[in-house]
Amino acid sequence: MFVVLNFGGLLTWVERKQSAIMQDRLGANRASIFGIRILGLLHPLADALKMLTKEDFLPARADRLLFKLAPFVSVFFALGAFASIPFGNTLTIFGREIQLQAVTLNVGILYVLAMLSLGVYGLMMAGWASANNYALLGGQRAAALMISAELAIGASIMGVVMVYGSLNMQDIARAQGLPLLPQFFGSWIPAWGILTQPLAFVLFLTAGIAATKRIPFDMPEGESEIIGYFVEYSGMKFGMFAMADFLETVVIAGMTTALFLGGWQIPYLGSAGFAFPWGMEVPLPPLLVTGLQVVAFLTKVVVLIWLLMLIRWTLPRFRYDQAMRLGWLGLFPLAILNIVITGLVLLMLGKA
């Protein structure tokens, strides 16, 4: 949880620097303590200080309770969503088995989905409680976007669930270490979700970006048209909304990793060490294996976050109707189609 929170803060730096590098700029590098700048890494700190010391403004006609509650709801569910994403296999220390997963849930996927969907309540509350028409519009858009995105997310995950036969994310991650179609490829190719469910991967990533409500799906904010659901917010409450966006980015990256990129799996790395399909074996102590797996998970998440940032700084914003059309007429039917195809293939392979 702490790691995720720090990721959220760090992402503001990543966002600034990566966009700067993509655009031939240097990016934020001025914040310094005693003249030490460390590549602008102090900017998140300066931001937090600024946000915390700014005036906490409450609009006159706002619904006081909902207005104050909204950012907390937003951040809470964004943070909570990370709980059931496994970041490593079981760790055995002094005979105790520790699941490298905050909460071991049999219905982990449903839990993450529920948390992601509940996050939109914060935005709707913010939009409603601000007593501001633009905020209300932003909240409405957020709700509409969330529904159209969550449907596609849920439907695209169904294919993964069908292939691996579990709703437990740890089980899914574990199953991705098994070889893909051993009757054809031997043990050469691990059964990562991106290989078994390529269409679902694209759909999930697209819908996931929509769920983070960042550009290209940032109609709820849309700085240039309506300011969005957080128009009336200031100080750290505004910061918490911005934070929630970044946290959701981390959650989506983590989910994509766990479901499609093999989770904490490293190809050919079993619990006893590397076992390459050409017969070579490198035995490793279990603690090192677990450490490697956690590092692998983090690396995959970081790479995915990089990709999400790249998308965010490459594509222009969708119009509201375009996003709706994409969600309802593009992603959702394709996800249903994916379920059908997955079912047919599973039937042909005799697994169903």
Add this chain to the structure above:
Amino acid sequence: MTSPYQQSNTPADPKHSSRLGLAQRFYLREVLSGLTLTGARFFANMARHTLHTVFRVKSARGAVTIQYPDERRPYSPRLRSLHRLVRREDGSPRCVACMMCETVCPAHCIYIVATEHPNPEIEKVPERFDIDLGKCVFCGYCVEACPEDAIRMDTGILEFSSFSRGGMIYTKDALLALEPAGPNGVPTSPVPIPADRPMPVIRPAAASRTRA
């Protein structure tokens, strides 16, 4: 029904048509090509940054931006910057208070009070020579009008700001103390702080930043 406006908006060449083909409407390929472009740019710049900071290859620059207060673009020698009054060899102003610049100034920002010069060969000398830079439009007419080449706009100083309108008025002494800019338009004299400019709160930092 299509209006003539719409027709004229669609060129004959389908490549530049505003109508999207199926592949473009599917969007995924276009997204991927866009991501390839920006991603390639990212890695190219990242490599240059790494060369620059880690391997100290100073010629490799990942950014085209100029870090303004620390580095500046070279200014053109023709640049019209803060005025200065040219001095005679004895340090007195070359200005003879002919009022040409005050007359030609379209912004009426020059104020001259003339007085007798101790040297009988020189007719007059300005007792006061104030330029209100808050009004000045930097047209350079004063420089062109001057028959004595006594006022120039070649200091290279562009950073003069004040917290008050009074602070924008530069007096004779301040203008006389300025030197012409060096090569590349780098100012050689510090930005004068007139006596009537109120002390800024962040004085030391501000002074060090305005210095070139």
